[in-house]
Amino acid sequence: MFQVGGDLGVRRLGFGAMRLPTGPSPVREASRAVVRRAVELGVTLIDTAHMYGWGANEELLAEALYPYADGLLITTKVGVVRSASSDGWRHDGRPDGLRGQVEHALRRLRVERIELLQLHRIDPEVPLADQLGALRELQVQGKVGRIGLSEVTVAELGQACAITDVVSVQNRYNLLDRKHEPVLAACEAAGIAFLPWRPVAGAVAAATAEITAVAAELGATPAQVSLAWLLGHSPVILPIPGTARIAHLEENLAAAQLDLSPVHRNRLDRLAEPA
Template sequence: MTSAMFRIGGDLRVRRLGFGAMRLPSDPGPAREASLAVARRAVELGVTLIDTAHMYGWGANEELLAEALYPYGDGLLVTTKVGVAQSASPAGWRLDARPDVLRGQVEHALRRLRVERIELLQLHRIDPDVLLEDQLGALRELQTEGKVGRIGLSEVTVTELDQAQQIVDIASVQNRYSLLDREHEPVLAACEAAGIAFLPWRPVAMATSDASAEIAAVAAELNATPAQVSLAWLLHHSPVILPIPGTSRIEHLEENLAAAYLDLHPTLLDRLDRLAE
C-alpha cells in the first residue's frame, strides 16, 4: 500500500489525494449550489488539500471555496496560485508576474479566502518578461511579512526549478502529468530527490485506443474504473505525487477519492508503466 500522507515543505501534513477546484462553476444559481456541495463533500470525505487560483474566475473560485468551507477545519489546506492576469487577447489572459501584480493578487486572495496567511502559494507560471529574482523576491517578501507560508511553482523545467531554488525554498511544483503524459518525468525526479511535493494537474489524461484498452483491462481486474486506476498509479509511482483531480459532480468526486484505497500489485504496475513506451 502507498502512504496516504505527505508533509509539504517538511511540515505541512496533507492527504496525498486532493481536489482541484478549477471546474467548479461559481456563477449564481443551481450550478453554484452544486459547487458548494461538492467542495463540502470533498472535505467530508477526508480531503485536506484543495487547489485553486486567481485565474479561476478571476477570484470567484477562491470566494466560492471560502463560502463553502470557512471557517476552515484543522489541517485543511487551500492553496492558490498567482501570476496570471486578465487581458484583451483571444485567450483572455496573459502572464504577469511583476512584483506589484503578485502582491495585489495575494492581497485579494487573502481577502477572498478570509485568511491572514496563505500556507502554500504557487506561482502559476514563470513570466519570461520579468526577472525570476524579482518574481520570487516579491513572494519571499510576502513570506517574510507572514502573508505566505510556503512557495511553489507551476509548469517549470528542471533548470527553472534549480534556478528558483537558488532564490527561495520551493515546497511544491504543479506540472501537467499523468499515466499517459510523462513529459515532465525529469521534473518529478528532481522533486523526489529534493522532497518537493509534485501536484500533477490533468492527472487523468485522454488515452489512445490501445492504452484505453489496457487501462480498462486492469480496471476490470480490480473492479475499478479507468480513472481510479490512473489515479492509483500516480500514488504508487512516486511518494511525492499529490494528485488533485477536479470535478463538478459529487458522484465523480467520490469515485476519484476511492482510488486512494486501490492497491496495484507489481505485475499491474509493470503493465501500466509500459504504456508510456
C-alpha cells in the first residue's frame, strides 16, 4: 500500500484506462468488463484524463464502476484540449479553462469531488502560479482533494511545491527509459507518489535478450519482469499499466507477486544508465 498525500491508501499496482476503446457495443461492453475485472482483482487506483477520448474515457469508467467501491481512487487530468494541430491537442492552463475541465470531469465521473487531480501538462504560456492557483481554489471549494503534476522536471516540481502541496507526479518511465530518474529521486525524497506512464511498453518493445532471459528464468513474461522491477526500484512508484484485454490485465497484476532476486535486479539495473 502507498499513502497518496499521506492519507489516501492505494495498492501500488494500478490500472491505466487510456487504452480502453470507448466505441459502441460490443467493444464498449468489453472495455467495461476489463475495468470491472481490475477492481475485482483488487486494483484501487485507476488513471484517466480529459484527453483520453476528450471525456469519453471518464464516461466509460463511470458507466462501468459507479457507484464506486469504497477505497477506489479514480484520478483524472486536465490542462490539455483538442486542437486542429498535427498532434491533435494543445495546452490550456488558463484558470477558466482548467475550472471548466474540472466541472466537466465531475459530471462525467458522477462525483462531487476528484480525490486526485493532475495537471496533464504545464502550459508554457500561462504562469504556473495561475494554473496551480486555479486548482488550489477548486481544492478549497471541496471539488478537488489533492493536486498532482504530469511530465515535469525537477525544477518545475520544485516551483510547484513552493506554490501548493503536490502529492503525485506522472512522468514517462520504465526499465529502459530512465530519463526522469532525477524526478523520481526528488519524489522519493519528498514522499510524493510517482506514477510512471508507459511503464511496460518501452521495455517490451525493445525485447532485450537480458529481460527475456530473466523472464524465462522466473517463469514470467517480460512485461511482468518490467513491472516487478518498477515496484522494487522505489517505494513511491505506482505503476499504471493499461490494456483492453482481461487476460493481459490479469498477467500484469500478477507481477505484484513476482520476486526479483538481487542478482536478477542487478542485471536489470545495468540495462539503462540513469539520466
